[in-house]
Amino acid sequence: MLTQQTLLLVDDDTSFLLMLKEYIEQEGYQTLLASSAHMALEQLQRLEPDLIILDYMMPTMNGLELLTLLRQQNTIPILMLTARDDDQDRIKGLEMGADDYLCKPFNSRELLARIKAILRRTERSTAFIRHIDLKILKIFPERTQVFWHEQELDLTHTEYKLLELLARQIGFIVSKQELSIYALRRPLVLYDRSIDVHVGHLRAKLGLAPDGAPYIRTIRGRGYQLLIG
Known part of the structure; x- marks a missing residue:
């Protein structure tokens, strides 16, 4: 640069x-x-x-x-x-x-x-340029690269942005509105399920946790939460 x-x-x-x-x-x-x-x-x-x-x-x-x-x-x-x-x-x-x-x-x-x-x-x-290391999940924003269980994930731009924001707030609930503004650069509108669709695709790429639950949990009426370990 x-x-x-x-x-x-x-x-x-x-x-x-x-x-x-x-x-x-x-x-x-x-x-x-x-x-x-x-x-x-x-x-x-x-x-x-x-x-x-x-x-x-x-x-x-x-x-x-x-x-x-x-x-x-x-x-x-x-x-x-x-x-x-x-x-x-x-x-x-x-x-x-x-x-x-x-x-x-x-x-x-x-x-x-x-x-x-x-x-x-x-x-x-x-401030978001620093990399994220959550053991099984590593994110390198400067290269927009994601490694999951040491394997590089092939993500769309939107999937990458969603995962990055969830990972930076690991364990906390992130609202759909916040995810939409960050990943899609627009506020969420009524009946807009774009975030749900992208999260569904992202979940499929991450697979299931050892307990059989998705790594990205749905918190009804509030948003999504990334849980690892």
Whole structure:
């Protein structure tokens, strides 16, 4: 990671990309530029930015497709940009893992405020970077790796985030609302069973405890609890 905060700007509109670069660098950030999803992936092989600003509408591989791919690999914060003022697009982007969403045209000061807000949240979460060692469960956040009984677990991004939060509060009840905000980046709404579904998949991968019970217990009306040993 570079010591100065670095933003990767991804947009197929080259003139807009250069304008964005000039404005952001005036605010003291470094920038990396990519005019396509494939160029963005090449940049990410060399350096890991602190934030990605990603345009929704791009040819070949659009922003949502790139977002989906990135969320399978890392947790770098992503701010989506779009010229389409469509709630469904915005909701879909957030559900797929975007940290924020901004419609074009936008006020440059609002863009800067959103960038700073996302980076502040990221900085506050650096306390979560330390690894977790619960003997049979080891989690390495810097690599988003999980080892269960010494074997690496193949988890989706959401499953990883759920397990990480439960492990950091081992033995305590974690509410579905807290799990939803942390793992899905959105509050839970009425009749939303997304967390239950993801926890079900996670339970299947962990298997059963020696007593025959799941390692992740359901506490009716309150949330979930991870119990190991």
